[in-house]
Each structure stands twice: as structure tokens, then as C-alpha cells.
Amino acid sequence: MAIRTEEKESVATSKPLFKYREARPVGVRIVNLNKSFGDNHVLRDLNLEILPGETLVILGKSGSGKSVLLRHIVGLEKPDSGKILINGEDINEARSKRKYVIAMVFQSSALFNSLTVEENVALYLREHGIVKDEDAIKKIVGSVLSVVGLEGKEKVMPSELSGGMKKRVAIARALAMNPDLILFDEPTAELDPMMTRTIGDVIKNLRRHFEVTQVVVTHDVDLAFYIADRIAVLSDGKIVEVGTPEEVRKSENPVVKGFINTRFE
Ligand SMILES: Nc1ncnc2c1ncn2[C@@H]1O[C@H](COP(=O)(O)OP(=O)(O)OP(=O)(O)O)[C@@H](O)[C@H]1O
Ligand SMILES: [Mg+2]
Numbered sequence: 001m002a003i004r005t006e007e008k009e010s011v012a013t014s015k016p017l018f019k020y021r022e023a024r025p026v027g028v029r030i031v032n033l034n035k036s037f038g039d040n041h042v043l044r045d046l047n048l049e050i051l052p053g054e055t056l057v058i059l060g061k062s063g064s065g066k067s068v069l070l071r072h073i074v075g076l077e078k079p080d081s082g083k084i085l086i087n088g089e090d091i092n093e094a095r096s097k098r099k100y101v102i103a104m105v106f107q108s109s110a111l112f113n114s115l116t117v118e119e120n121v122a123l124y125l126r127e128h129g130i131v132k133d134e135d136a137i138k139k140i141v142g143s144v145l146s147v148v149g150l151e152g153k154e155k156v157m158p159s160e161l162s163g164g165m166k167k168r169v170a171i172a173r174a175l176a177m178n179p180d181l182i183l184f185d186e187p188t189a190e191l192d193p194m195m196t197r198t199i200g201d202v203i204k205n206l207r208r209h210f211e212v213t214q215v216v217v218t219h220d221v222d223l224a225f226y227i228a229d230r231i232a233v234l235s236d237g238k239i240v241e242v243g244t245p246e247e248v249r250k251s252e253n254p255v256v257k258g259f260i261n262t263r264f265e
Contacts, residue, residue: 018143019178020131025053025213026087026100026180028073033082035068042068044237046082055207055214057224059259060234066217067107069234070183073215074104086181100181103174107186109166111158111173118154121145121173144175148202164195171202175210182206184216188223200226221260225249233259 028050035043042065050056060066071077072084075091084091086100111120121141125131131140145151148168158166167187174182184203188196204227206212218224224231225245232242233256241248241256248256 018136018139020125020136020140021101021178023101023178023180023211025211027052028181028213028215029083029085029088030069030073031083031085033069033072033084034080035065035072035077036080042237043072043079043082046234046238048232048239048242050213050215051230052213053211054229055203055216055227057216057218057228057231058234059218059221059224059231061219061259064234065237066219066234067185070104070185070215070217073181074102074183101177101179102181102183103177103179104183105167105170105174105185105187107189109163109170111166111169113158115158116154117145117150117156117158117161117169120158120169121176123173124177140176141172144172145169147175147205148172149198162195164191164198167191167195167199168202171199175206179212181213181215184214184218186218187216188218188220196220196223197226203227235259 030046030048033043033046034041046069058066058069068077072079078092089096091098112123115123118141121144122137125137125140131137141154142151145153148171150165150168150172158169161169171187187203188199191199200223203214203216207214207227207229216227228245230242230244231248232239233248234240235255241251241253249260251257
């Protein structure tokens with residue numbers, strides 16, 4: 001079996017990103033958010049504040065509504081009641097001006113299999129005619145691929161990549177948008193501990209070197225403590241605890257304690 005040595009390459013950290021816009025990390029405020037599907041009341045008066053430039057991790061068990069919450073923030077889902085404010089502006093108000101860029105890294109990576117890595121990463125910039133100069137697109141793609149440790153992989157097809165590499169391409173595609181907010185839905189699901197660590201390092205490095213707000217949804221407690229500025233715990237449709245990793249570790253809330261401690265059983 002061929003060994004994928006590429007996965008062991010270190011992740012570039014401090015190279016300047018070639019970009020088409022200046023990102024300005026946004027703040028997000030979620031106020032009394034309610035969402036039901038039929039009888040299933042998934043989000044129940046949920047309140048949460050995400051600060052500009054922080055990495056906030058949302059921890060919650062499977063089926064607790066993490067993906068539903070992310071879909072609301074990105075605007076793919078409309079609330080039954082409540083609000084999502086980005087930089088103080090309700091995203092569902094008709095007159096919302098939306099002067100920000102949001103990128104989402106989907107759990108499945110969601111790459112287009114018929115397109116090369118380069119075409120996948122550049123898709124948003126080309127489709128929306130955001131960058132017309134092909135040389136500039138090449139530079140952007142090259143620089144975001146190097147951020148995730150995949151330099152020189154432009155011509156490779158997704159089918160030739162491992163799951164972890166696909167995840168990194170998906171992250172590179174998000175970075176190419178030069179977003180003000182990146183949402184990661186289970187970025188390490190189905191990955192081995194080494195690749196989980198690599199993705200964790202990528203997210204930590206983004207936090208250090210990029211002007212961006214990051215929201216990471218996961219049920220991986222170790223990853224949460226590794227990357228988070230703050231952790232929010234979602235249970236029964238509500239955020240039941242929010243704080244720094246230290247604060248959450250000391251939480252007396254039985255739900256939080258149970259969730260954190262199950263990994264030692
Ligand atoms: N489009 C939908 N239609 C009906 N029910 C839905 C829909 N999307 C989500 N749900 C329900 O909402 C609940 C929360 O789902 P969600 O996908 O947000 O969970 P999650 O916390 O992301 O779980 P996981 O960790 O397994 O990804 C589940 O009960 C799910 O069945
Ligand atoms: Mg989910």
C-alpha cells in the first residue's frame with residue numbers, strides 16, 4: 001500500500017496569504033432562537049454571543065442541533081422565531097446589507113469530484129467573477145493550499161486524496177474566499193487521531209495568523225479543548241454553558257461534566 005507521506009508535511013503557518021479583500025472578523029449574536037421540525041423542537045430559546053476574531057467551539061452530542069444552528073448562521077435555514085445578528089444586523093431582515101463574507105466547511109468536505117483541487121478551491125472566485133485575473137487566482141490558490149500544507153497539489157483530482165487531505169482542500173477553499181467568518185461542521189469526523197491533530201493545528205494557525213472569526217462544531221472534546229478560545233455546550237436546544245476551556249472544565253453543570261468526562265470511561 002502506498003504511504004501518503006504528504007499527510008506528514010508540516011502545516012505552513014506564517015506565509016502571507018495572497019488575497020483579494022481585507023477580512024474583518026465579525027461578531028455574531030444569537031437571540032432567543034427557536035427552530036422545530038414538526039414536533040421536534042430542536043433549538044429552544046437559544047442565546048449565544050460569538051466575539052470578533054475568536055475561535056468558538058460548540059460542543060454537543062449527536063443530534064443536539066449543532067448543524068441546524070450552523071445552517072442558521074450561514075442563512076441556509078430560517079428561524080421560527082428569534083434573531084441572528086452579524087455585526088449587530090439581523091441577517092434575515094430584508095434590508096440587511098451583508099457586507100461580510102461567510103465560508104462554511106461542510107462535514108462531508110463537499111468537493112466536486114470532477115474538478116481538480118485548483119478548480120475546487122477557485123470555484124467561488126471564478127463563479128462570482130470576484131477575481132477575473134487568472135494569475136491572481138493562481139496566486140490565491142497557491143497560497144491557501146500552502147496554508148493547509150498541500151502546496152503543489154493544484155492538478156490532483158479529489159479521488160486521489162485521502163479523507164484528511166480532502167478536509168484540508170475544503171478548508172483551503174473556504175480560505176480562498178477570504179472570509180470574515182468561517183464555520184466548520186465536524187472538521188475531524190471520521191479522521192484518525194493524527195489527522196485530527198493536523199486539522200486542529202490548521203485551525204489554531206488560522207486563529208493566530210488570520211483576521212477571521214471561527215465557529216467549530218464538534219463532539220470531539222479533546223479537539224475542543226485544543227483549539228478553543230471559548231467553548232459553548234449545546235444541550236436540549238440551549239447553550240447550557242459557555243466560557244474558556246478552563247471555565248468549562250470547572251463547570252458544575254451535570255450535563256457539561258457528564259459530556260466532558262465520558263471520554264475517560
Ligand atoms: N431538514 C430537517 N428536517 C427534519 N429534521 C431535521 C432536519 N435537519 C435536522 N433535523 C433534526 O434536528 C435534530 C438536530 O439535527 P442536527 O443535524 O443539527 O444534529 P447535530 O448536533 O449536528 O448531530 P451530529 O453530531 O450527528 O451531526 C435531529 O433530531 C434531526 O433529525
Ligand atoms: Mg451535525
